Amino acid sequence: MNTTTLNAPKATLAQPFWRGLKLGDHLFALVMLIAASVAFGRYRSFMDGYEQAILLGCTLGAIALGWFWKPVRLYLPLSGLVALAGIGLYGDDLTRGQSAFWLKYVLASQSLVMWMCVLFVLATGLYWLGLARRSSTAESIASGMTWAAAGAAMSWFFVRWYESYLIGPDVGHVPVSNLYEVFVLFCQITALMYLYYEQRFATRRMGGFVLLIISAAVGFILWYSFERGAHEIQPLIPALQSWWMKIHVPANFVGYGAFALAAMLGVAQLLASRGILASRLPSYDTLGEVMYKAIAVGFLFFTIATILGAMWAADAWGGYWSWDPKETWALIVWLNYAAWLHVRLVKGWRGNVLAWWAVIGLFVTSFAFLGVNMFLSGLHSYGSL
Numbered sequence: 158m159n160t161t162t163l164n165a166p167k168a169t170l171a172q173p174f175w176r177g178l179k180l181g182d183h184l185f186a187l188v189m190l191i192a193a194s195v196a197f198g199r200y201r202s203f204m205d206g207y208e209q210a211i212l213l214g215c216t217l218g219a220i221a222l223g224w225f226w227k228p229v230r231l232y233l234p235l236s237g238l239v240a241l242a243g244i245g246l247y248g249d250d251l252t253r254g255q256s257a258f259w260l261k262y263v264l265a266s267q268s269l270v271m272w273m274c275v276l277f278v279l280a281t282g283l284y285w286l287g288l289a290r291r292s293s294t295a296e297s298i299a300s301g302m303t304w305a306a307a308g309a310a311m312s313w314f315f316v317r318w319y320e321s322y323l324i325g326p327d328v329g330h331v332p333v334s335n336l337y338e339v340f341v342l343f344c345q346i347t348a349l350m351y352l353y354y355e356q357r358f359a360t361r362r363m364g365g366f367v368l369l370i371i372s373a374a375v376g377f378i379l380w381y382s383f384e385r386g387a388h389e390i391q392p393l394i395p396a397l398q399s400w401w402m403k404i405h406v407p408a409n410f411v412g413y414g415a416f417a418l419a420a421m422l423g424v425a426q427l428l429a430s431r432g433i434l435a436s437r438l439p440s441y442d443t444l445g446e447v448m449y450k451a452i453a454v455g456f457l458f459f460t461i462a463t464i465l466g467a468m469w470a471a472d473a474w475g476g477y478w479s480w481d482p483k484e485t486w487a488l489i490v491w492l493n494y495a496a497w498l499h500v501r502l503v504k505g506w507r508g509n510v511l512a513w514w515a516v517i518g519l520f521v522t523s524f525a526f527l528g529v530n531m532f533l534s535g536l537h538s539y540g541s542l
Contacts (some may be wrong), residue, residue: 158527171377178224178293185230192237203329207400226353232304236311239264243316251323266317266332267388270341274375276306277344281372284364288437295359303348303368308370310345321390328392333406336530337387340378342407344371347414350454354418354447363447366421401469408462413526415455416494420519422448423512430509445508448515449501455493463487482533487524493518 193216197209204212223229243264246257254265262268280302287296297303314332322329332338351367381387429435439445466487467477479485497514500506 165269173335181230182224185223188234189216189220190230192216203326205400208403211400211401211403213228218327218523226356226428228304228352232308232311236242236308237315238424239308239312240271240315243312244270244319246311247319247323251320254320263480264312264316266313266320266397267382269313269316270378270382270388271343273306273309273313273341274379276302276309277348277368277371277375280306281365281368284361284368288362288365288434291437293361298362299364299368300355300361303352303364305347307348307352310341310348313341314345317390322510324390328390330397331403333402334393334397335387335391337378337528339406339410340374340381342410343414343417343424344374344378346410347374347417350411350414350418350451354451358439358443361442362438363422363425366425367418369419370421396473399469401465401472405462405465407468408458408465412455412459412462413457413522415451416490416515416522417519418450419451419455419515422451423515426512427516435455445511448512452494452497452515456491459491460493463491482529483525490518490525493521 193212197204197212201209219229219233223233243260246260246264247253254260260268264270280299283295283299283302286292287294287299287382313501317332317338318329321332333342347367348371351364355361355364422444425434426441426448428437429441429444435441439447466484470479470484471477497511497518501511
């Protein structure tokens with residue numbers, strides 16, 4: 158008999174996840190549950206069963222995100238408090254947005270968007286200043302501004318949602334219904350994803366590249382607001398009067414944000430491969446690794462969004478797939494990134510070819526998002542410029 162085997166210590170059992178939670182984890186979960194309970198108690202009359210389920214799912218998702226990524230524990234409550242301040246100043250009178258000082262210049266939804274735009278543009282400049290001068294101070298301030306801009310976007314979301322109901326219960330809707338609203342969502346999601354990777358890889362040297370695409374979106378938001386008056390809240394068209402919109406659109410834009418982030422890191426990687434800024438950027442392999450992780454996350458959420466979109470189509474139009482131009486280009490985007498992940502994971506591809514692929518993929522994604530709306534007609538024509 159092998160006594161060595163008999164006397165060997167037993168394998169240590171893996172500790173259940175919940176046993177590793179600390180007091181801060183439980184307090185954050187409690188705050189999120191209290192906030193959701195207050196929202197449910199106050200707005201239950203405006204929610205059907207599906208929307209109540211979405212509220213529960215979002216609450217649990219926020220708790221899980223806060224456990225996984227600690228900065229969210231401060232980001233979500235502070236953004237919520239700013240939104241509550243704006244909502245409280247409004248009361249039941251939408252016209253106060255034109256007369257109350259704090260609403261007019263800080264806390265109304267349009268004011269919050271303007272602050273978001275300014276902060277993102279300033280952060281972009283400071284990230285590049287930090288990259289050019291190797292200034293950790295400039296990069297640190299830029300990172301703080303990016304957090305503040307993302308917080309302004311989150312607060313905007315809730316304040317604008319409330320403003321829509323002040324116009325009328327039949328007008329009220331979650332603000333993800335037109336290009337103006339989803340571009341704000343795009344800025345927020347892309348910024349938060351970047352901030353996660355900034356902390357995860359302990360480098361702020363990627364910020365200048367990623368914030369460029371956010372600043373481009375900011376430019377569109379400003380043009381669309383001042384030239385087209387897109388910031389004005391409009392009633393939902395019948396095609397969008399569905400609870401499916403509340404989950405399909407955000408999932409889509411996690412994908413879009415991740416693909417945009419990956420493309421900008423692809424640009425950085427291509428420049429580094431030619432010796433441009435190579436000594437100032439993170440290593441070539443680090444850029445490639447972050448690009449891969451972003452595309453993997455984006456692909457997951459884009460897949461979920463595509464499935465949700467098919468289910469929404471079946472509910473609204475009676476069929477899961479109709480080869481509408483928007484659906485066709487969504488499939489092209491999905492196949493593009495599925496192939497990207499396949500050649501990296503299965504074939505072992507690395508380097509510039511994947512960087513170029515990620516950059517070209519952004520153009521494919523941009524056409525699926527904007528180009529289809531501008532140049533093609535179909536069941537999704539309500540999203541046109």
